[in-house]
Amino acid sequence: MNKNLKLINELASHLENYQKVNSLVSQQNIGWHIAHSCKVINSITQAIVKSDPNKAQSKFSFKFYFVLFTNHFPRGKASAPSFVIPAATISKEEILVELEAAKQSIQTLLKTERDKYFTHPVFGDLTVNKTLKFLTIHTYHHLKIIKDI
Secondary structure (H helix, E strand, O other): OOHHHHHHHHHHOOHHHOOOOOOOOOOOOHHHHHHHHHHHHHHHHHHHHHOOHHHOOOOOOHHHHHHHHHOOOOOOOOOOOHHHOOOOOOOHHHHHHHHHHHHHHHHHHHHOOOOOEEEEOOOEEEEHHHHHHHHHHHHHHHHHHHHHO
């Protein structure tokens, strides 16, 4: 099974505690972190599917390779775009929909042409393979927060 699919299943395993909050760790509850992780996967997949590989601009990003090398995002250093921010109150059913969509998105990415891409605001254009690695690190980052909560 693909690593990203395993991580989505691990996110789902925390669904029973979706309302739990620990303000010493995060101002958001577990459900928010699950939904956010899924929204990131889903929105990036949509961008990749629509992308034109001929327009990709390959450039070296030290920040991306640092994240790739360390498998780590520092907490609280970046803010997510509004379209991947879940509603302040989110139901268990809405989270389940996001989880299922994320599983489908990963399946789509695994079948997508490797030279398709999405443009990350800090890391630049990431091909499908780089995106899959990015999503693994991003999802794991939120799983660590969930576990700390």
